[in-house]
Amino acid sequence: MAERIRRRALTRTLRLLAPDAGAHKGLLTGGVIALLAEVGFRVLEPWPMKHVVDSVSASLGADVSHRPATLGLLLWLGAAQVALTALRALTNYLATVAFALAGSRVASSLRARIFRHVQGLSLQFHARNRSADTVQRIVSDVARMQDVVITAGLPLVANVVTLVVMVVVMAVLDPLLSLVVLGAIGLFVLVSAGNSRRIAVAARRTRTGEGHLANTAQESLSAIQVVQAYGLEELIAERFGSANRTSLRSGVASRRLSARLERTTDGIIGVATAVVLVGGGLRALAGAMSLGDLVLFTSYLRTTMKPLRDMAKYTGRIAQATASGERVADLMAVRPEIVTPAHPVRIGRAHGLVRLDDVHAGYEGAEVLHGLSLAAAPGEIVALIGPSGAGKSTLVSLLVRAQDPTAGRVSLDGHPLCELDLDELRANVSLLHQEAVLFTGTVRENIRLGRRGADDAEVEAAARAARVHDFVMELPEGYDTVVGERGGTLSGGQRQRVAIARALLRDAPVVILDEATTGLDPASAALVLDAIERLVAGRTTLAVTHDAEVALRATRVVWIEDGRIVLDGPPQELMASSRAFRDWVAAGGHARDGTRVGGPP
Incomplete structure (x- = not known):
């Protein structure tokens, strides 16, 4: 059940971002291309080192099928190493900038869309909901979603692609040792699954607590004259302190779970690295692989394990972003009760004849007006x-x-208000x-x-x-x-x-x-x-x-x-x-x- 809820929250977040992200397909596509190029250069980066080790080994008399080292060969391999590193750095920079620009623009567009939506919601909605929490959803929750797209989403995508490519390459290099890596990945998935759910729950509680904290602060500061006049500073400070402590406990719980997952992942990586070093050393001694192959394999192992460590580190951030995304999605799911009809009547400047005919109206199911009729002339x-x-x-x-009658009719110059353009009516x-x-x-x-x-x-x-x-x-x-x-x-x-x-x-x-x-x-x-x-x-x-x-x-x-x-x-x-x-x-x-x-x- 918890897993379904977490996936539903992530799906809602992605659907929320989709309309704004669609306007920046070119930038996002360029970022993805640069990202894939970076993965390719990352895969190629250890190969000059492998050739250097194998060529030096051949020069020292080792039985390897590689040409002996020469100054020209070593200089060429050194230049290749510099070129690959520079290209990887360049493509990483391009991908980061592309996603950063796209993230900022999507966040700006989303924030504007949310604000327009909130402005169109009924007065009853604004009466029921505290303004500080609504503002926090528009500002800080969207900012958190944007931050995670840049600082966690981009590295996570790169790391997943790198992980898949590296596992395939290692399986080709040495199928036996690659089983150790697959075992480490499987163990990480098992360990992270339960922790991810608990981190997501804690993150949602943290965001809710921060909303209560903002509401308490906004309410007391907006009524500061009353607070000071009645000597309520200590009472309000205690309320703020209580909300602050609740938010703190939820935040600490989320961070503690994230830290536990990161350290567990470090342990899995350490064991896998040790097994590969011992097993690879024995296979090199047995002639099943060259020393350069062992160096290449351990380089790939280190590169492969980094995504696991990063995924553990970013799990908490992604959970926080999902919690923020769900809060924003909940806000966007509120449908405006008062809208302009699909084909409104245009009246321009009205004469000013106002009529209410047998109008019934109320709030929250309680009727306030009972068949009221009234007319006012220019x-x-x-x-x-x-x-x-x-x-x-x-x-x-x-x-x-600002609300519609439950029965009866309200009209301006003979036109029911519900048939008029809302902006034109209010003008x-x-x-x-x-x-x-x-x-x-x-x-x-x-x-x-x-x-x-x-x-x-x-x-x-x-x-x-x-x-x-x-x-x-x-x-x-x-x-x-x-x-x-x-x-x-x-x-x-x-x-x-x-x-x-x-x-x-x-x-x-x-x-x-x-x-x-x-x-x-x-x-x-x-x-x-x-x-x-x-x-x-x-x-x-x-x-x-x-x-x-x-x-x-x-x-x-x-x-x-x-x-x-x-x-x-x-x-x-x-x-x-x-x-x-x-x-x-x-x-x-x-x-x-x-x-x-x-x-x-």
Whole structure:
């Protein structure tokens, strides 16, 4: 069973690499040719020494069928030795460079393919899986696969070919002594089989442990403010230490098994060499082989035993690469839930009519929206309010097609979202989250992400409209000031206004605001609301909010509770007709779970 699992893992790894390796067939073919040439020169390399020994023996009176040594013959054999060694070194260099280039290019292509794949996976996948482990699979697991192809795969292929050729040549030279070599190879195969399985298991545990270690470090560092504020340094350090010790134990186990296999192989090689030296010496004394033949045979023996030693050394590395390959293959096996249809409907720039008709949706089998129907027309600002967990964020996910409904239909301008090109759909929507996400780079670059072809004047115009320009000009380098990771060098209100400038530059007909003012102080919130007014003017806008001021500025308020709409109308009418809405407004809209309608008024 373990052997089948190991072979399956290796097969999955090779299949994973095949599409990227296929693009570099020429380079790989050249590497293989150079590799085979190196094996040929390695086979020929001991022959000048054999002829030198036999010619010198003949000159000293030994009964061998070889011409006596002369200065010219020895110089010629010396030159032949230099030429063969140089050619072997050259072909080895060419093969190494070819495989190194191919390995680097395949790894780069594979890494890009994995990253594109991961970006297309659903939000549910990213919610269930820890980002540090995913990053480790993309970066370090692919790097380990690449490293093994260069440092272990190439030598292993060369050694296997060399082993086969050398055994054939030795069988021709002396069939009896070649049986000793075959016996040593058979014993190595028996010893390595069990060890290889255990090394592969330990390697998989090591990679899993390293993934947990990366997750622990990433989680604690991303929440360093909370860690320090609550004095959690020791607790988090202990968690990291526990994960570190687990990873260490698995890594030591893998290395210990690899070392044991290498030393056992050394013992097998030592015994085989001793038997060949004794047996070959006796056969030379008996005249069954010349002294040069014995030297040639022992040279081949040494060359043949090196592949066995190397195969033992590389078994651990190959097991690690297979474990990494299996982790990457598992990631690639996850199928995107949201994809562009084979023949999408093209709508260009949408007018902005958004509809949800009898929509049911949920997560992990739990339904959140129960037959919800809603329409928003161009120019309309719809505030979505209600207690936490009512389904508002699920509704937002449906509108940008981060998930699909389990029943019902979500449409834009009358076209079901599942029939539209995914990139085209999302180009028609500007989404502003509660936590404005900025990327490491300049303020200008972050705004330009809204429309990458925009020039500096358009970027500045969007910044002015979003009330960004004044505070940006106070920064050390203005628009060329680099913001920290996730915009950490700016305040929450500043980050949100930069995000609004980005959305303004995008100029999408549909705007979705997801708690855009939550967590801001009154002054910052006022500036953000002013910028939002410019953003939503003339556009279809849906604003998820717990802020009463945002709701009162809307043209229409929709109260969602338990996945259903329980209130729907202009805010002024609801203020007059609904006590629950008046109480919600009186509380500032922030009583997230305390105010409930409980059913239609």
